[in-house]
Amino acid sequence: xxxxxxxxxxxxxxxxxxxxxxxxxxxxxxxxxxxxxxxxxxxxxxxxxxxxxxxxxxxxxxxxxxxxxxxxxxxxxxxxxxxxxxxxxxxxxxxxxxxxxxxxxxxxxxxxxxx
Amino acid sequence: xxxxxxxxxxxxxxxxxxxxxxxxxxxxxxxxxxxxxxxxxxxxxxxxxxxxxxxxxxxxxxxxxxxxxxxxxxxxxxxxxxxxxxxxxxxxxxxxxxxxxxxxxxxxxxxxx
Numbered sequence: 001x002x003x004x005x006x007x008x009x010x011x012x013x014x015x016x017x018x019x020x021x022x023x024x025x026x027x028x029x030x031x032x033x034x035x036x037x038x039x040x041x042x043x044x045x046x047x048x049x050x051x052x053x054x055x056x057x058x059x060x061x062x063x064x065x066x067x068x069x070x071x072x073x074x075x076x077x078x079x080x081x082x083x084x085x086x087x088x089x090x091x092x093x094x095x096x097x098x099x100x101x102x103x104x105x106x107x108x109x110x111x112x113x114x115x
Numbered sequence: 116x117x118x119x120x121x122x123x124x125x126x127x128x129x130x131x132x133x134x135x136x137x138x139x140x141x142x143x144x145x146x147x148x149x150x151x152x153x154x155x156x157x158x159x160x161x162x163x164x165x166x167x168x169x170x171x172x173x174x175x176x177x178x179x180x181x182x183x184x185x186x187x188x189x190x191x192x193x194x195x196x197x198x199x200x201x202x203x204x205x206x207x208x209x210x211x212x213x214x215x216x217x218x219x220x221x222x223x224x225x226x227x228x
Contacts, residue, residue, distance in 0.1 A: 044219065096213055101211060101212065102163060103209075103217050107157035
């Protein structure tokens with residue numbers, strides 16, 4: 001079975017600073033994908049970034065980067081130069097291959113960016 | 116542009132009513148999912164479907180059923196709504212494979228009174 005753990009229910013960061021949102025996972029699948037989503041108060045889920053388990057380099061998308069440490073089974077999201085519009089819930093998710101392709105989500109981290 | 120559309124954004128229903136939540140995707144995706152989201156609990160899978168007329172129970176299927184008569188449409192049915200089904204419901208779709216992005220609808224906020 002797959003499991004995603006997000007241990008930070010809430011995080012605060014000053015505008016323009018960087019912030020790291022933690023995500024650890026557990027799976028017996030040798031091949032899997034890791035995702036991060038942003039959910040503003042409007043409720044829509046916005047895809048941010050993807051990391052494959054066999055990718056050699058950490059994924060980056062603009063101000064978002066994924067700090068992937070396979071041995072530690074962690075996939076932390078780093079947001080650089082935080083903006084007020086980054087205030088939202090953030091969810092880490094994974095899906096495996098074959099029978100474990102069903103996406104599994106963590107409980108989320110609420111990020112508040114202060115001016 | 117990819118699109119997952121949920122028919123109702125906000126609903127208020129009475130206890131015991133039958134409720135239909137409709138979801139349509141325009142990406143020809145094989146997989147479709149219904150999640151329920153509650154504060155502090157994240158997204159919990161209710162049902163999923165990997166093909167037309169195929170459905171599988173997720174983690175919390177009790178009190179719900181689903182229908183997938185066409186590839187693009189996946190409906191969630193609450194046979195007899197109860198107050199503990201007040202929640203936000205999210206529909207999602209994707210192609211097969213662990214590298215394929217999961218696309219979400221805007222969510223349906225259901226209140227059962």
